[in-house]
Amino acid sequence: MTADEIRTIAVVGAGTMGSQIAYQVALSGYPVHLYSRSNERLTSAVGHCGKLLLKRVEKGKLEQTDCDAAMERVSTTTDLAEACGSADLVIKSVAEDRRLKRDMFSAISEVAPEHAILATNSSTMASSFFADCVRNPARLLNLHFFNPAMVMQLVEVVRGPHTAEDTVTTAMEFARRIGKTPVLVNKEAYGFVANRIAFIAMQEAFKLVEEGVVSMEDADLAVRNGLGWPMGMFELADLVGLDVTENILSQGHYQTGEERWRPTPILTDHVARGELGRKTGRGFYPSR
Structure with missing residues (x-):
């Protein structure tokens, strides 16, 4: 056809x-x-x-x-x-x-x-x-x-x-x-192209904050002003929905077996509390 x-x-x-x-x-x-x-x-x-x-x-x-x-x-x-x-x-x-x-x-x-x-x-x-x-x-x-x-x-x-x-x-x-x-x-790979890049970058931002390397706010500022992306990784997660983000990362871990996809506590703790991002009024940030 x-x-x-x-x-x-x-x-x-x-x-x-x-x-x-x-x-x-x-x-x-x-x-x-x-x-x-x-x-x-x-x-x-x-x-x-x-x-x-x-x-x-x-x-x-x-x-x-x-x-x-x-x-x-x-x-x-x-x-x-x-x-x-x-x-x-x-x-x-x-x-x-x-x-x-x-x-x-x-x-x-x-x-x-x-x-x-x-x-x-x-x-x-x-x-x-x-x-x-x-x-x-x-x-x-x-x-x-x-x-x-x-x-x-x-x-x-x-x-x-x-x-x-x-x-x-x-x-x-x-x-x-x-x-x-x-x-x-040309080849099936988890996350395809854009999401694979974005969600692995998101994971790195989560880990940097968890390890005390940088604050959440400064991590987002660095992504916006240093990489020229329209929003930081924590802002993006709030927009996508933290439950959706957790599911995407969990699927990545399940399908690939790679630890880099495993959802981190900074994300899973918010999801457990029902703080899912903009749709619930609070996620990493209060909705504004």
Whole structure:
């Protein structure tokens, strides 16, 4: 399949990532079927993304007609067969739970057309984990968007050992056509590229503070002013969510067996107290 043959997209999962992926795709002219098991989740997704698009209109960054057209291109459903039955590309964006993802890919494989490319948006689980759940896994790969998906430019296209070359080529071109900048990851490795760099840097910052080398505030200041990154590692962890950060690091430790991924006490202690970052009002820093 070529990028020219991709005409209809299904997005499975209507959380923050899935819904924004759906509307990013719709902004680029594609009809999208957005699936969730929950009608409430679908209603919330449409309302939230509609507000994001209207803000762009108010700021003069999007024409009202383009906003309206994008909203109309997204249809919602709680029927997986309806969502995927006519799709040329299915992007799965559900919770980072291996059993859930495997069950979902098995179900998608039963209802999606044989030619459809099947992509997982997972940031921690390579498509190899699901290859045995899919008929013709040559069409399976990771298509990893970054949060928030309607803003962040990067998409990591991750080739699995089972992935066909034309699947990779088509996925790269599709990412470009929806206004993203794709990078090709030629080999599955935990964290892929951006997250691997960011979370190992985060671990180093955590350890420096734990060892008394530097204060948390000065560690973040050094990253911002010395490396030119937009926020420090502790600020980034608060934004991502300390529970999410802990899960990513735990998965890295589990999958690689490398001690450098093991979550450190400075992180796990906050999580145990329910201090999860901005979403709870306090993490490493009080929300401000």
